[in-house]
Amino acid sequence: MAGSHHGSAVGYHHISRRDFIKLTTVALGSLMGAVIGLPAIGYLVDPALKAGGKEAWIPLGPLEKFEVGKPTPVTFIRSKVNGWEKTANSYGVFVLRKSDAPTDVMVLSNRCTHLSCRVNWKEEQQAYLCPCHDAAFDINGAVLGGPPPRPLDKYAGENLKVEDGVVHIFFAEG
Numbered sequence: 001m002a003g004s005h006h007g008s009a010v011g012y013h014h015i016s017r018r019d020f021i022k023l024t025t026v027a028l029g030s031l032m033g034a035v036i037g038l039p040a041i042g043y044l045v046d047p048a049l050k051a052g053g054k055e056a057w058i059p060l061g062p063l064e065k066f067e068v069g070k071p072t073p074v075t076f077i078r079s080k081v082n083g084w085e086k087t088a089n090s091y092g093v094f095v096l097r098k099s100d101a102p103t104d105v106m107v108l109s110n111r112c113t114h115l116s117c118r119v120n121w122k123e124e125q126q127a128y129l130c131p132c133h134d135a136a137f138d139i140n141g142a143v144l145g146g147p148p149p150r151p152l153d154k155y156a157g158e159n160l161k162v163e164d165g166v167v168h169i170f171f172a173e174g
């Protein structure tokens with residue numbers, strides 16, 4: 001009669017901790033960088049303009065406009081940009097056709113070589129006269145009298161051309 005003890009072992013189940021693994025998926029937007037090729041912005045500007053208009057071929061007019069043997073005054077304006085300031089200067093030359101030949105052209109500056117006053121052609125005297133200090137130059141620009149140290153400046157050689165019947169000078173400031 002022995003009582004029996006019945007014991008039972010209670011299985012103990014450990015609930016394993018659940019690990020919540022949070023996977024964060026970072027979508028890396030692949031920036032297939034459209035490498036936008038910026039076109040190389042070059043200076044596709046006419047050299048004459050690029051230089052600020054300091055140098056350029058200036059058309060003075062068609063040959064037939066100039067009477068053979070008589071200096072004809074021609075003026076032109078050049079503008080210059082300095083920062084935000086734009087100034088316009090007027091220049092003058094005399095065009096002289098020495099004969100009927102289309103290349104027989106002479107162009108003289110009207111600036112007196114003394115102190116830069118403007119000379120005028122005087123038909124009666126056959127001379128360019130300067131109103132400032134009474135200088136006189138002959139029809140080819142040579143000094144006849146007065147204080148100028150040298151002849152009138154001349155556009156010749158590479159600085160003078162007749163293209164399509166139009167007389168041009170290559171003007172460079174200064």
Ligand code: FES
Nearest residue numbers: 112114115130133
């Ligand atoms: S500027 Fe012409 S003579 Fe003096």
